Amino acid sequence: MRKQPSSDMAAFREVFKNAKHVVALTGAGISAESGVPTFRGAGGFWRRYNAQDIATPGAFLANPSLVWEFYSYRRDLVLSKKPNPAHIALAEAEKRLADDDRRLVVITQNIDELHKDAGTKNLYELHGTLFKTRCTKCGSINENRDSPICPALAGKGSPDPDAEDARVVEGELPRCKKCTGLLRPHVVWFGESLDPDVLMNAQKELDSCDLCLVIGTSSVVYPAAMFAPEVSARGVPVAEFNIESTSGTETFGFHFEGPCGSTLPKALH
Ligand code: BJW
Ligand code: ZN
Numbered sequence: 001m002r003k004q005p006s007s008d009m010a011a012f013r014e015v016f017k018n019a020k021h022v023v024a025l026t027g028a029g030i031s032a033e034s035g036v037p038t039f040r041g042a043g044g045f046w047r048r049y050n051a052q053d054i055a056t057p058g059a060f061l062a063n064p065s066l067v068w069e070f071y072s073y074r075r076d077l078v079l080s081k082k083p084n085p086a087h088i089a090l091a092e093a094e095k096r097l098a099d100d101d102r103r104l105v106v107i108t109q110n111i112d113e114l115h116k117d118a119g120t121k122n123l124y125e126l127h128g129t130l131f132k133t134r135c136t137k138c139g140s141i142n143e144n145r146d147s148p149i150c151p152a153l154a155g156k157g158s159p160d161p162d163a164e165d166a167r168v169v170e171g172e173l174p175r176c177k178k179c180t181g182l183l184r185p186h187v188v189w190f191g192e193s194l195d196p197d198v199l200m201n202a203q204k205e206l207d208s209c210d211l212c213l214v215i216g217t218s219s220v221v222y223p224a225a226m227f228a229p230e231v232s233a234r235g236v237p238v239a240e241f242n243i244e245s246t247s248g249t250e251t252f253g254f255h256f257e258g259p260c261g262s263t264l265p266k267a268l269h
Contacts, residue, residue: 005240005255012254012267015237019211022097022104024090025227029216029242031114033084033261036077040218046070046159055189064182065168068149071185073157075130076147083118086215086241089265091119105209107202109217109224111187124202126194126224128187133174137181150174194223206231212238215260219248228252241267 006012016022028038037043039051046054049070053059060067083091094104105122106115111130115123133144148154152172174183188194206212212231219225225248232238232251239254240246241263249255256263 005249005252007254007256009256009267012239012256015211015239016268020102021205021209022093022102022211022213023205023209023231024104024106024213024215025217025224026090026106026108026110026115026215027217027219027224028110029218030086030108030260031081031084031110031112032216033086033259034081034112034114036081036112036114038216040220045161046073047163048161052190055187056191057189058191060184060189063165064170064173064184066165067184068153068168068173069157069166071130071187072149072153073159075145075149076157078112078114078130079145079147081112081114083114084261086260086264087114087118087120089268090115093268094120094122105205107205107224107227109221124198124205126188126198126202128185128195130185130187132186133183134186135176135179135181136184138176138179140176140178141186142177144174199223202227210236212236213264214238214240214242214248214252215264216242217246219246239267 054070097104106120107124109127111127131145134141152168156166206227214228228238229251238252240252241256241260
């Protein structure tokens with residue numbers, strides 16, 4: 001039988017004290033205490049859709065207006081949110097470790113930029129960001145924090161399951177300034193490949209780290225879901241911070257159950 005993961009904080013802190021290269025893999029749960037909804041479980045729906053229905057190239061092709069409503073709503077929501085003590089604990093630990101010639105890196109699945117806002121510098125955003133657009137015609141990528149992102153989406157995107165689809169015509173959705181092509185959010189949808197450079201650099205960090213933290217992710221979406229189990233299989237300690245057990249828990253050495261805004265600052269202080 002497998003050993004149960006330990007929840008001994010003193011033992012974890014000893015491992016952390018001696019680690020030279022720490023990778024923190026984060027998911028939606030780290031932003032939950034900032035007020036950003038997670039994807040799975042209660043509250044994970046926008047209207048009657050979950051992420052797997054609407055965060056796809058097929059959904060965008062079929063109804064770009066609906067998908068833009070979804071992202072427009074989430075951009076506005078996130079613009080009103082701030083990093084919480086878990087994001088800040090990681091950013092502060094990165095600075096402290098750097099002063100001691102050690103390294104902490106965050107690999108996030110989140111697209112909310114709250115790690116950046118907290119001051120994290122060593123950051124890989126696996127699934128892109130809410131605040132960049134990409135042209136579907138010329139491929140140009142641009143930062144964009146406009147609210148609303150275009151006049152036709154002003155006041156649209158209500159998450160209410162009874163809200164009516166705005167059916168904005170394509171010509172009035174966000175368009176490219178260079179070529180007038182239709183813009184899309186610069187995020188990674190189901191069935192799409194991750195940016196190969198981001199993926200390669202993240203993989204290098206994972207291959208050389210001597211401690212891995214898995215924070216606020218259900219560990220069901222690939223390829224991120226296999227990162228921590230791979231590190232663990234190398235014999236490197238992995239510590240999970242989550243409000244519940246996940247499919248990965250059994251393979252990790254440590255599991256700290258509870259909101260990571262409370263558990264992580266204690267672990268990394
Ligand atoms: C707290 C907390 C608190 C709450 N404190 N904790 C291999 C096998 C099977 C399938 C595949 C495979 N390889 C690829 C696939 C297909 C697919 C996939 O993984 N599907 C699975 C669902 C099975 N993957 C892909 O398509 C990926 N592309 C790819 O691999 O390309 C090559 C390829 C394609 C197809 C076939 C084979 C190869 C791309 C995935 C892109 C995911 N995109 C999304 C949307 C991004 C844009 C957007 O946000 O709109 O990314 S989906 C969504 O899920 C989002 C998230 O980043 C991602 C992960 O979710 P996360 O962060 O784990 O959130 P939750 O909600 O699931 O969990 C929150 C956790 O927090 C929970 O555990 C809570 O308990 C916890 N929690 N409060 C601590 N306070
Ligand atoms: Zn263009």
